[in-house]
Amino acid sequence: MTFRPQTQKEYRREKIPVTVLTGYLGAGKTTLLNRILSEQHGKRYAVVVNEFGEIGIDNDLVVGADEEVFEMNNGCICCTVRGDLIRILSGLLKRRKGFDGIIIETTGLADPGPVAQTFFVDDDLQRHTRLDAVIAVVDAKHLPQQLETSPEAAEQVGFADVILLNKTDLVSSEELERLEHRIRGINIHTRILRTQQCQTPLEDVLDVGAFDFDRIMTLEPDFLDAHHHHHHHHEHDDAITSLSLETEHPVHGPRFDTWMSALLQVQGPDILRCKGILNVDGLNQRYVFQSVHMLAQGTTTQPWREGETRHSRLVFIGRNLDTEALREGFNDCILEPA
Structure with missing residues (x-):
């Protein structure tokens, strides 16, 4: 058999996409994770959570569990990170082939940067996985206040490739418009999805391709008229x-x-x-x-x-x-x- 270089498509297919999920406690991350772990989407995801105790994974979904790894009824699995992310991920990759994706949930206040960087530096992970996107779940009602008081809130918004602007039913449409405008001021090229109870098709948040060189700029529909945002006077100096x-x-x-x-x-x-x-x-x-x-x-x-x-x-x-x-x-x- 002659050696044939891989096409971009084959290269992508063989690597497991990794999604980094951020957001404050209470914003709705758990709702989204429970959806991924329970819906009959016919795919198998591994969800890595930072601290099992602080996230309300619905126990009825959990089938069998050893100390770190929990299997769900729909074939997805869930595991906890207390130590080294690379160790856990390598273990997952050895444990079973055929995940459709891995989701890493970062704790409420963490800067997702170091987690994302792991996929830039570790050779083993680069061979078997590809960083897909950073997703932030934010609470439409509380985000304005969080942006005033917490540098981490702005960091999560700044990092995100996709933002689930959740709990939109709790604010007026004027407030939503203002908040979206403010989010754009922080992060010009994020994709904002307005949701209630994180109801959005999973393909909007999984396999987004935000770090994929061929798709990197296709996510920004506003890109070319992005500079006109700068002529607005922002009421907030974020x-x-x-x-x-x-x-x-x-x-x-x-x-x-x-x-x-x-x-x-x-x-x-x-x-x-x-x-x-x-x-x-x-x-x-x-x-x-x-x-x-x-x-x-x-x-x-x-x-x-x-x-x-x-x-x-x-x-x-x-x-x-x-x-x-x-x-x-x-x-x-x-x-x-x-």
Whole structure:
């Protein structure tokens, strides 16, 4: 049999998608987890919860259990992490093949960054799993107050690829509009789903492909008109904001790398996420870039289409972003037409 390189599709199919689930206690995470663990969706998920005690997994669903791993009636399993995430995940991967996905629930106040970063650095996990998306469940009634008083609330909103804006029945439609606008100010490219009791099709939250290089920018329908959000005067000066930069001129690859490495080394703790598609000078393919705090990945993906405008777009989500310095740094990487 001759060796044949894998196609992107095969590569994706073989890796188990991992979803990171965040949100405050009381926002509805447990409701969502219980749905995944009990609905007859015909798929098998492993749910990793940080501390079994603090989450109300419905005990009627639990079939047999050893100390760390619980099986559910619908064939999904649930396990607890008290120690090392990598150890638990490696154990799960060895334990049985054929999961349709793994969901990692982070405790109420945790920054999901380090969990997401695990999938950037561990070789074994990179071989067998792929980070799919960070999902945040937020409570429409209490989020405005939480954003005022808790840096973690803003961090979870800033990190999320998809936000379940839950308990929407408890607030007026004007309040919802205002809250969505505020969420966009923090995180320009998240997908907001309005829900009650987390009722949304599971495919909206599972297998989203937010970290998949080929799909990375397809999630942002507002992306190109994103900059007009910045002309609004935000009533709230949230510490975490988004900045969108773009250019139609080619970008100098080595200069971009140097700038970005230095930037993430110094400001990584404050930069939650960065995503970009770049038209790199001399490359016929898109260069896709993403980072979580200090850790970054970049790769070339599909070629630019004939006649297509080659935009470069870069988005930062972070705390106290120095927008002028970032804009200047990006501009220094742009090759002006001769």
